[in-house]
Amino acid sequence: MAHIRIINPNTTASMTAAIYRAANDYAAVGTEVSACQPASGPVSIESHFDEAVSAVGVAQEVLKGEREGNIDAYVVACFGDPGLLAARELTRAPVVGIAEAAFHMATLVSTRFSIVTTLGRTGIIAEHLLEQYGFRHHCRRIRAAEIPVLDLEHHPEVAYRRIVEECCRARDEDGIGAIVLGCGGMANLTQEISREVGLPVIEGVTAGLKLAESLVGLGLYTSKHGDLDYPRAKPFTGQFADFSNL
Ligand SMILES: O=C(O)C[C@H]1NC(=O)NC1=O
Numbered sequence: 001m002a003h004i005r006i007i008n009p010n011t012t013a014s015m016t017a018a019i020y021r022a023a024n025d026y027a028a029v030g031t032e033v034s035a036c037q038p039a040s041g042p043v044s045i046e047s048h049f050d051e052a053v054s055a056v057g058v059a060q061e062v063l064k065g066e067r068e069g070n071i072d073a074y075v076v077a078c079f080g081d082p083g084l085l086a087a088r089e090l091t092r093a094p095v096v097g098i099a100e101a102a103f104h105m106a107t108l109v110s111t112r113f114s115i116v117t118t119l120g121r122t123g124i125i126a127e128h129l130l131e132q133y134g135f136r137h138h139c140r141r142i143r144a145a146e147i148p149v150l151d152l153e154h155h156p157e158v159a160y161r162r163i164v165e166e167c168c169r170a171r172d173e174d175g176i177g178a179i180v181l182g183c184g185g186m187a188n189l190t191q192e193i194s195r196e197v198g199l200p201v202i203e204g205v206t207a208g209l210k211l212a213e214s215l216v217g218l219g220l221y222t223s224k225h226g227d228l229d230y231p232r233a234k235p236f237t238g239q240f241a242d243f244s245n246l
Contacts, residue, residue: 055083098204110177117182
């Protein structure tokens with residue numbers, strides 16, 4: 001039995017629920033999935049600033065999970081993987097970011113992939129992650145459907161069509177074998193888009209869940225030898241006082 005906690009770093013509860021449903025549909029027998037989002041922060045994450053603010057919320061949700069004591073792994077369900085390394089410092093449980101998970105999965109089924117994300121301005125965040133994780137040469141292009149994140153909920157039909165159109169352009173122009181969807185809010189679209197576009201389509205919530213299950217099943221844990229060791233205990237002031245002496 002593994003309990004996997006999925007953290008939606010934005011504060012839109014309906015997106016958290018959609019992310020939970022998508023993950024739970026793929027959970028193995030014996031896996032318990034739970035989902036949460038920070039009490040405060042951006043309703044959607046579409047910029048460096050949004051990422052920075054949401055990273056604090058991710059850390060707070062991991063600390064809550066550690067206090068609960070029964071979480072075997074965490075998934076950070078925003079394509080920018082906000083606060084991923086900081087989250088790993090706070091727990092021995094594996095912590096999987098959905099961008100990193102999707103990149104790994106995509107390279108297991110194709111030599112080259114393109115990313116289709118929401119707004120073009122967030123493409124640089126994915127570009128930085130490709131570099132950081134060592135997947136830069138696997139990714140042919142970072143494309144955007146040019147839809148705000150919450151349009152996935154507010155205008156799902158328009159959003160779906162724009163995503164599929166951009167996926168088709170990627171398939172026809174980029175010399176790729178697979179597509180990575182660049183938003184946690186796209187988690188429930190994978191199969192439908194894959195059927196319509198005719199390529200493997202990978203998104204990070206479900207990829208992250210299955211990788212987290214594998215890490216737990218292998219008995220792997222976040223190393224506490226080196227840079228992912230727990231933070232040195234120290235006082236924190238002001239709004240972060242509850243981070244004191246972790
Ligand atoms: O980076 C993006 O465009 C998508 C990212 N933003 C968000 O609120 N959830 C996400 O996965």
